[in-house]
Amino acid sequence: MSDVMIELSGLSKSFGSLEVLRDIDLQVERGEVVCVIGPSGSGKSTLLRCVNLLEVPSAGKVSVDGTELTDPDTDLDGARRHVGMVFQQFNLFSHLSVLENLTVAQRKVLGRSKEESEKVAKENLDKVGLSEKADSMPAQLSGGQQQRVAIARALSMNPHVMLFDEPTSALDPELVGDVLGVMRQLADEGMTMLVVTHEMQFAREVADRVLFMDGGGIIEQGPPAEVIGNPKEERTRTFLARVL
Ligand code: ADP
């Protein structure tokens, strides 16, 4: 087993004539938590979406846990199973109960039995503190609870990596803490995580490394105490002055 969990090399992405990612090189180690910060439009979501090939790169390579996803011979659906993703909008199936939200992909994609998938689902609901909501419908839950269900759903696929794209940005402030708490617990358990966030306190406390992106490139990266606490680049300072 390699110690590199996510490897991006020479990654570029354009939409028509708009170059959104420019020649990005990034290695995320097994168990590492990397927070990505930067202004709106800097390419953070596109970077995340390239990791599981939701966006197809214009150039470069993407590998996850030793499998190159950009290799045309790779079984993409198989490789994607190892990459969990949580979005700003929770994207739960509104017509399915919480438990069904957690079992449907396990059964369809992983071929697990009803019993097995429900067992895994309940373990993960317990982990995010929502055991008692198994039979609820998503609309009956708060935004923070829905986001925790979305995290439990991703975890039920036993991902090797978790990608979070501004998971708390759509939440009322009083609900943010519970979601960040679940993410912090995952980090403590050794999950490899790539997290786009504006929660600087979370980044400071939980990230092993912070990346500052601007204009489709990584401008600065390092331990949070350096990148957030004592940034070297003018662009990082300007950004932080606006968000802190
Ligand atoms: P961020 O997440 O940092 O706000 P994004 O990765 O969402 O940035 O977007 C980076 C740039 O790419 C923006 O200019 C955005 O408008 C553009 N972009 C993103 N997705 C698409 C798309 N599917 N088609 C065209 N342009 C896009």
Ligand code: MG
């Ligand atoms: Mg974004």
